[in-house]
Amino acid sequence: MTEQTLWNRTRQAVYDEIARTAMGLFLAHGFEATTIDEIAKAAGISRRSFFRYFGTKEDIVLGxxxxxxxxxxxxxxxxxxxxxxxxxxxxxxxxxxxxxxxxxxxxxxxxxxxxxxxxxxxxxxxxxxxxxxxxxxxxxxxxxxxxxxxxxxxxxxxxxxxxxxxxxxxxxxxxxxxxxxxxxxxxxxxxxxx
Amino acid sequence: MTEQTLWNRTRQAVYDEIARTAMGLFLAHGFEATTIDEIAKAAGISRRSFFRYFGTKEDIVLGxxxxxxxxxxxxxxxxxxxxxxxxxxxxxxxxxxxxxxxxxxxxxxxxxxxxxxxxxxxxxxxxxxxxxxxxxxxxxxxxxxxxxxxxxxxxxxxxxxxxxxxxxxxxxxxxxxxxxxxxxxxxxxxxxxx
DNA sequence: TGCCTACCTGGCACTGAGTGCCAACCAGGC
DNA sequence: GCCTGGTTGGCACTCAGTGCCAGGTAGGCA
Missing domain, CATH: 1.10.357.10 (Tetracycline Repressor, domain 2)
Structure with missing residues (x-):
């Protein structure tokens, strides 16, 4: 398992936060209707950073x-x-x-x-x-x-x-x-x- | 079955020609490395027209x-x-x-x-x-x-x-x-x- | 204290798929 | 000769995904 450094814990927290936010949007407006820009904005990160946590939009759901x-x-x-x-x-x-x-x-x-x-x-x-x-x-x-x-x-x-x-x-x-x-x-x- | 009007026969011929050309490119350079622009150019049609025959690149192979x-x-x-x-x-x-x-x-x-x-x-x-x-x-x-x-x-x-x-x-x-x-x-x- | 390294971040520019819209074209029917 | 249905190319656009770079920040170390 990955050792629990401060970095990793922070990273995990951000990961979870993005997933939570995105899932809320998906359930509210549908998966396809939700763009990555919207997810990034709602999660308070940049579009570019989103792709550092999830390779694709699908990975949020299937993580x-x-x-x-x-x-x-x-x-x-x-x-x-x-x-x-x-x-x-x-x-x-x-x-x-x-x-x-x-x-x-x-x-x-x-x-x-x-x-x-x-x-x-x-x-x-x-x-x-x-x-x-x-x-x-x-x-x-x-x-x-x-x-x-x-x-x-x-x-x-x-x-x-x-x-x-x-x-x-x-x-x-x-x-x-x-x-x-x-x-x-x-x-x-x-x-x-x- | 679709009736064989002149339109339909022409359309079928173009369809086959695109498929043949594209498959040649796929086998030569790989599927992902071949762009739709390249296929369209090689088949002598516009990029826009390509999408009137095939909804996606994958449809050429799985037609x-x-x-x-x-x-x-x-x-x-x-x-x-x-x-x-x-x-x-x-x-x-x-x-x-x-x-x-x-x-x-x-x-x-x-x-x-x-x-x-x-x-x-x-x-x-x-x-x-x-x-x-x-x-x-x-x-x-x-x-x-x-x-x-x-x-x-x-x-x-x-x-x-x-x-x-x-x-x-x-x-x-x-x-x-x-x-x-x-x-x-x-x-x-x-x-x-x- | 100050530097160095490692990792993260946002922003910009780019490619490539796929779509909507429009003006132009062309064959056949009337 | 005109109308109609189907086609074509081009333009502009959205959206996913990637490469690159400059800047920030935490922690280790002299």
Whole structure:
């Protein structure tokens, strides 16, 4: 982890402040309708400085997604060694929890994510990084040969598990929270193995 | 289908010419390194006119992907009624054939697609449209209730079938064509039901 | 105390994608 | 010959994102 110097703490505070401000604007006027100039102005920083904290506008919304992927990887590696890889993946994904906002806000943010094309695209892009980070462990469990061009079992399992999570997320956003995300995820995953 | 007036035929010819020219530039200098100004100049049209044929640079590469989705939908609807939905999806995807370029070029284009972030993102976006278009038929076969927020079986099946195709495509591009795409797709799909 | 270094900041200029608007053009129908 | 629908190029604009530079500020050190 990054050591907690004064610099880093200040930086983190500014980062959080920008994210908070921007999210408020997004929820009030929509993601696409909010320009980076507006965010910078509202957060009291220059446009140029904004890009020192966030590479793109999308990163504000999807910031902690990479961290969640690491959570899933750690959880997967903690699953018992003999467990069926697909089951292990399913269980590992239950370790992912959203704590950034309260339930109502989380629903709004999720809906925004699935409805805004550029956000949706970046979201999936981050999932591709999850895939890369989970792949080695699933390969190990399958005793798969990474050099065999025909053996795509590990890739397929990981990618489809993530896809199920995505399907569940979209259904959750549409359902207005009538059902829980883990419930939906299990329902999606079960559909593949009747 | 659009009726074949003189206007439409001319328009189609220009469209094809732009696509051909642009693809040549992409393969020669890379997708991101090629600007729209360069494409327009090489194709002998104005920058403004380019955007009347293609909404984005990515659409040049992914142009016929929507048509392929329709191909898959038609093939799915033609599968026998009693067939297991997952099997029907698998078989339907075998109807998708690439005929746009010769094998070697197709490999290069595919590799470019998987390696360029913006292309990859749009590619997945198009796949989301496939999902929407295939969903009703799979729901019908599952006798699924579209209003039940917990029933995500159809979504999961369609999305994962597409994901398998995507996994297969990436593996194919990486393998330099050592194995065929249908082979890889079957291998990926089989991994989910051992 | 004063200097040096590291890091941050705002501002400016630039590229490149994508859009709105307008004046000009051209083929076919009446 | 005129009208109409569709097209074209050009101009100006917005917005995202990057490179560069000059200035500030905190902390370490002599």
């Amino acid at each position: 902690d997604l990479a961290a969640k992927g690491e959570l899933a990887r750690v959880a997967l590696e903690a699953r018992p060694d003999g467990e069926d890889p697909w089951t292990a993946l399913r269980q590992a994904f239950h370790a992912i929890k959203d704590v950034a906002y309260d339930g109502e806000t989380m629903l709004k943010v999720t809906r925004m994510m699935y409805e805004t094309p550029s956000l949706r695209a970046r979201h999936i892009e981050k999932h591709l990084q999850w895939q890369a980070s989970l792949l080695p462990e699933v390969r190990r469990r399958l005793r798969a040969d990474a050099t065999d061009p025909l053996d795509v079992r590990a890739e397929a399992l990981v990618a489809c598990a993530i896809t199920c999570l995505d399907v569940a997320g979209e259904a959750w956003a549409r359902s207005n929270g009538a059902v829980t995300l883990p419930e939906l995820f299990d329902s999606a995953a079960a559909a593949l193995r009747p | 016929d992907l929507a048509a392929k989705g329709e191909l898959a939908r038609v093939a799915l609807e033609a599968r026998p009624d009693g067939e297991d939905p997952w099997t029907a999806l698998r078989q339907a995807f075998h109807a998708i054939k690439d005929v746009a370029y010769d094998g070697e070029t197709m490999l290069k284009v595919t590799r470019m697609m998987y390696e360029t972030p913006s292309l990859r993102a749009r590619h997945i976006e198009k796949h989301l449209q496939w999902q929407a278009s295939l969903l009703p038929e799979v729901r019908r076969r599952l006798r699924a209730d579209a209003t039940d927020p917990l029933d995500v079986r159809a979504e999961a099946l369609v999305a994962c079938a597409i994901t398998c195709l995507d996994v297969a495509g990436e593996a194919w591009a990486r393998s330099n064509g050592a194995v065929t795409l249908p082979e890889l797709f079957d291998s990926a799909a089989a991994a989910l039901r051992p």
